[in-house]
Amino acid sequence: MEPRPEPQPPWLPAARPSHPPAAPVPPQEPPGPPPRPRFEWRRVVRSPRGAVCLAAVAAALLLWPFAGFSWIPWLIGLGALVVLRLLRLEGLLRGWDLPLAFLVVVVGLMVSTGPWAWALAGSIGVLLAGLMQLPWWRLAAVGAVLCLASGIGFGFSAYQDRIELEQIQAQAGEPLRMRLGETRPARVLPALLSAVEQDDADPVCRLLSPRAEADLLAAAGSASCPEAVAELHRRVAGEPVPDEENLPQPEPSAERWNVDACSTAWARAAGPALGRIVVEQTAPAVQRFAVAGFAPC
Numbered sequence: 001m002e003p004r005p006e007p008q009p010p011w012l013p014a015a016r017p018s019h020p021p022a023a024p025v026p027p028q029e030p031p032g033p034p035p036r037p038r039f040e041w042r043r044v045v046r047s048p049r050g051a052v053c054l055a056a057v058a059a060a061l062l063l064w065p066f067a068g069f070s071w072i073p074w075l076i077g078l079g080a081l082v083v084l085r086l087l088r089l090e091g092l093l094r095g096w097d098l099p100l101a102f103l104v105v106v107v108g109l110m111v112s113t114g115p116w117a118w119a120l121a122g123s124i125g126v127l128l129a130g131l132m133q134l135p136w137w138r139l140a141a142v143g144a145v146l147c148l149a150s151g152i153g154f155g156f157s158a159y160q161d162r163i164e165l166e167q168i169q170a171q172a173g174e175p176l177r178m179r180l181g182e183t184r185p186a187r188v189l190p191a192l193l194s195a196v197e198q199d200d201a202d203p204v205c206r207l208l209s210p211r212a213e214a215d216l217l218a219a220a221g222s223a224s225c226p227e228a229v230a231e232l233h234r235r236v237a238g239e240p241v242p243d244e245e246n247l248p249q250p251e252p253s254a255e256r257w258n259v260d261a262c263s264t265a266w267a268r269a270a271g272p273a274l275g276r277i278v279v280e281q282t283a284p285a286v287q288r289f290a291v292a293g294f295a296p297c
Contacts, residue, residue, distance in 0.1 A: 049099055056102035058128075062121035063109040073108025077101045116157045119150040181207060181288030185250040185257040185279045188289060192277075193247075193266055199233040201226035212278075212291045219271045232269040239265050256280045257289070262297035272297040 060073075067073070081101035089097065110118060127143025182188050188207060195203035205225040208216060213225055220228035247264065250257035261267050262275035275297035282288045 049095055053099040053102055056099060056106050058125055059121065060102060060105045060109055062124050063106065063113055063117065066117035066121065067109045067112040070109075070112060073105045073112065076108050077105035080104045114157065116150060116154040120147065120154045123147040123150045181282045181290035183287060183289070185259075185289045188250075188279050188291060189247055189259050189261055189264070189266065189277060192291075193242075193264065196229060196232045196236060196266070196269060197239070199230060201229040204229050207290045209290060209292050212293050215274060215294050216270065219274050235269040236265045239268075250279055256292065258295070260297075267297060270294075 064070075078101070081097060084097040084100070123143060123146035125143075127140060127147055130137070130140025130143045182191055191203050191207060195201070205213070208225070216228050217223070217225070220231040222228040222231055242264075248260045250259045257279040259277040259279060260275070261277055262272060266277070267275035273296045274294040276295035277291055278293045278295060279289050280292040282290050
C-alpha cells in the first residue's frame, strides 16, 4: 500500500500549481468578403483612357443636338466597338477600344455638323468645366464669352444656310411648277374657280407664272400665294361653281389663249384688273398650259 500524503499544516500557504490553467479560446468567426473598392472620379480623370473617354462622351453629347439628334454616328460607334471585341483586339489596344468607339461617334457627328457647331460645343464644354470649378470663376467667364461669340457665329451661319436653301428650292421648283399645268387651255379657268371655292392654294399657285403671281398678290393685298387664295375664297364664299361648259372658252391669239372671265366669280374675287386670263403652253415638249398673266376687263 502506498503511504498517504501527510496533511499540510493550516498555517502554511496553499501550494500553487506550477503552470496556470490556459484561458479559454473564443470561437473565431469566418472571415467576411473583402471590402469593395470605392469608385472615385479622380482615378478615372487621372487615367489617360478615362480622361479621353469622358472627353469624347461630353463632345458627342454636345454635338448631338447640332446633328439633328441623329442615331447613325452612335450606331457606327457601337458597330466599331463590337467589331473590336469580336476580333479580340481589346487586349492589343490595352483597353483603348471603348475610347476609340466614342471617338468614332464624335467624328461621325462632326461630319454631320459644321465648324461653328464645333466651336459652340467646345465653348459649352469650357463653360461647364469652369462652372464645376467655382468659385474659381475665370474659366467660367472665358467659357461664357466663347459661348456668346460662337453662338452668334452659329446663328448667322444657320441663317445664311436657310436663305441659300430657300433660293435653291425656288430655282429648282420653278421649272417643275411650269410643267405642272392643265392638259387643255379650257381647263385653266375651271381649275382656278374650283380651287378658290375650296380654298385650296396648291392648284392656283402651280398654275401661275411669277408675273401672274405678283399681279395676284397685289390685287389681293397679300404677302404670299396661299394668303391670296384664302382672301379670294373669303370674297366669293358661298357662290356655286358653274359647269365647265357654261364658262367662257379661251380664244387663241399668237400662241396664247385669252379667257374672258370678267363675268365670272374670278373677276369678282380678284377684281376687274385681273378679269382676263392669258394662258400659254409651259413648254413645247409637254402638253401643259398655265397662266402667263392677266389683263383688265
